[in-house]
Amino acid sequence: MVPMRDGVCLNTFVFLPESGGPRFPVILQRTPYGITLPESTSKTDCENGWLPDPAQPLRGSLLRGWRQIVDNGYVAVYQDTRGRHGSEGEDRVYADDAADGHDTLNWIAQQDWTNQQVGVSGSSAGATTALAAASQRHPSLRAFFAQVGGSSIYDDVVYEGQSIEMERLWLWVANNIPGLSQSHREIAMHAQGLSGADMDQAAAAAAERYARLDAAKAGNPPFIDSDDWMRLPLNDYPDFTKWQPYLNEIITHPAPDEFRAQHNFRRTIEIPGFHVTTWFDIFQTSVIAAFNDIQSRVGDQRLWIGPNAHYFVYEENFWPYDPYFKWFNHWLKGESTGIMDSPTVFYSPRAWVKAPNDYVADDWHHADTWPPAGVTASRLYLEGAGRLSANNSDGHARTFSYDPKSPNPTIGGRNMSIDSGPRDQRELYQRANYGLIYRGEVLEENLTIGGEVNVTLHIESDCPDTDFVAKLIELEADGTATLLMDGVVRAMFRDASNEPKYLEPGKIYPITINLAHIHHTFLAGSQIQVDITSSNFPRRARNTNSGNPILAHDSNADIRVATNTIHHSKNYPSFVDLPVVPGA
Numbered sequence: 001m002v003p004m005r006d007g008v009c010l011n012t013f014v015f016l017p018e019s020g021g022p023r024f025p026v027i028l029q030r031t032p033y034g035i036t037l038p039e040s041t042s043k044t045d046c047e048n049g050w051l052p053d054p055a056q057p058l059r060g061s062l063l064r065g066w067r068q069i070v071d072n073g074y075v076a077v078y079q080d081t082r083g084r085h086g087s088e089g090e091d092r093v094y095a096d097d098a099a100d101g102h103d104t105l106n107w108i109a110q111q112d113w114t115n116q117q118v119g120v121s122g123s124s125a126g127a128t129t130a131l132a133a134a135s136q137r138h139p140s141l142r143a144f145f146a147q148v149g150g151s152s153i154y155d156d157v158v159y160e161g162q163s164i165e166m167e168r169l170w171l172w173v174a175n176n177i178p179g180l181s182q183s184h185r186e187i188a189m190h191a192q193g194l195s196g197a198d199m200d201q202a203a204a205a206a207a208e209r210y211a212r213l214d215a216a217k218a219g220n221p222p223f224i225d226s227d228d229w230m231r232l233p234l235n236d237y238p239d240f241t242k243w244q245p246y247l248n249e250i251i252t253h254p255a256p257d258e259f260r261a262q263h264n265f266r267r268t269i270e271i272p273g274f275h276v277t278t279w280f281d282i283f284q285t286s287v288i289a290a291f292n293d294i295q296s297r298v299g300d301q302r303l304w305i306g307p308n309a310h311y312f313v314y315e316e317n318f319w320p321y322d323p324y325f326k327w328f329n330h331w332l333k334g335e336s337t338g339i340m341d342s343p344t345v346f347y348s349p350r351a352w353v354k355a356p357n358d359y360v361a362d363d364w365h366h367a368d369t370w371p372p373a374g375v376t377a378s379r380l381y382l383e384g385a386g387r388l389s390a391n392n393s394d395g396h397a398r399t400f401s402y403d404p405k406s407p408n409p410t411i412g413g414r415n416m417s418i419d420s421g422p423r424d425q426r427e428l429y430q431r432a433n434y435g436l437i438y439r440g441e442v443l444e445e446n447l448t449i450g451g452e453v454n455v456t457l458h459i460e461s462d463c464p465d466t467d468f469v470a471k472l473i474e475l476e477a478d479g480t481a482t483l484l485m486d487g488v489v490r491a492m493f494r495d496a497s498n499e500p501k502y503l504e505p506g507k508i509y510p511i512t513i514n515l516a517h518i519h520h521t522f523l524a525g526s527q528i529q530v531d532i533t534s535s536n537f538p539r540r541a542r543n544t545n546s547g548n549p550i551l552a553h554d555s556n557a558d559i560r561v562a563t564n565t566i567h568h569s570k571n572y573p574s575f576v577d578l579p580v581v582p583g584a
Contacts, residue, residue: 131146
């Protein structure tokens with residue numbers, strides 16, 4: 001039980017190599033998902049169940065456990081994060097992971113089995129805790145390996161485009177209530193004046209609510225007929241916030257502020273880092289931002305981007321080869337492994353593979369930067385006739401209605417707990433007031449894009465605030481409308497000032513929607529398509545159009561129906577910028 005600076009102790013396992021030493025390099029992994037026997041009924045009780053599962057011995061990055069780490073000559077250190085499983089304290093969803101990571105590194109540095117050559121690694125939430133620890137510049141920390149995790153968790157992930165990423169929060173928080181520690185339970189219980197029976201009842205009700213939320217994906221249409229998904233206000237969500245009151249804190253920071261800045265871990269990282277993501281990973285933008293930011297300041301970074309969604313990195317066939325110990329052997333042991341001799345970026349040219357079990361990662365490309373050198377911006381203008389054109393010409397504005405009581409359901413995209421990937425959007429087109437569709441000419445030859453996609457709109461609304469959602473679609477020759485990317489901007493937080501700027505009726509405003517990154521080839525015979533809507537639910541929480549900065553407080557009484565307008569003229573153009581890969 002390793003003490004932190006405030007006296008809270010964190011449950012920690014240390015595994016030493018059987019030979020060598022007496023001092024070794026160390027790999028630390030900190031996780032909220034539990035380092036003890038997964039099926040144990042006593043994961044929070046040190047007298048019962050505090051043993052690694054023999055079949056999955058404290059698995060970490062690349063499904064690695066302590067055996068592989070110690071067999072490679074490292075000390076393996078695993079730790080339950082604060083308020084989780086066997087650790088003391090209150091879980092505040094990454095708020096304490098930078099300080100706790102530093103204090104754990106400090107404790108490691110004082111042990112007689114370390115040679116002060118330490119690395120941190122992790123996947124998903126464990127990658128975020130690794131980045132948090134790396135942000136503290138501990139002198140013994142030499143390198144990190146972080147895959148599919150957030151480097152600025154609230155700016156990039158929870159508030160993408162300043163719109164609350166609802167499915168990631170609701171299902172993740174609910175699914176992780178069973179892992180909250182006994183001390184967290186007691187802190188939450190006393191802070192809210194609840195009894196043990198109240199907490200037990202809330203836990204059971206939260207599990208039932210999670211099951212209903214999860215089942216709503218099978219609805220017709222999915223999600224939007226679910227009272228659990230559609231409930232307002234978002235604040236004080238029943239059952240969930242009794243166990244995780246910090247959920248209210250998370251959803252009440254509508255613009256970048258000091259709270260969010262404290263969770264921007266990449267800005268202070270100054271060590272070599274290995275970054276891994278996938279094209280449809282929920283953390284993709286955050287991983288690539290960390291790579292580019294730290295590479296520009298520090299150098300010695302590597303970026304791998306593979307196909308499919310968040311969880312595919314856990315499959316062995318995702319990887320062209322295993323870089324994990326090549327990376328740490330280079331930085332922690334000083335061995336010549338060749339890992340730094342290859343180009344900086346390694347990526348799959350395919351954003352999605354339909355048969356992942358049969359996938360062989362033998363077609364990846366190298367580059368020295370992301371985006372790759374030679375990529376050129378190709379601009380297509382949205383026209384009033386619903387076309388995409390290389391020429392900017394005057395055209396009439398187009399209008400659609402957005403009613404928050406009838407949002408467009410999420411079908412595919414960069415999701416975590418609901419279906420992800422390049423899903424066909426055609427069933428959405430049957431909905432009244434879906435939004436607007438713009439289509440290019442049929443492609444005469446293949447067109448490959450590689451990099452970041454942005455959609456710039458000149459917009460107007462009769463409400464003080466609303467959302468604008470943009471989707472990049474490949475309209476295939478058989479009529480399938482395959483979603484490739486999507487993004488959002490909350491209109492009243494449309495610029496970098498972080499101050500709410502309300503929309504005024506009759507006024508036109510420019511906004512730019514970032515759709516993230518991709519490498520994809522549009523096939524000859526298909527068409528490039530851009531959809532503009534104002535909802536994508538529940539991936540993104542509904543904007544009530546009220547103009548209230550903290551949407552989490554809005555109730556059904558605050559809902560307004562918005563009439564939203566896109567302009568297409570020489571003075572007020574709307575367009576998509578595509579990063580075209582020449583000669584691909």
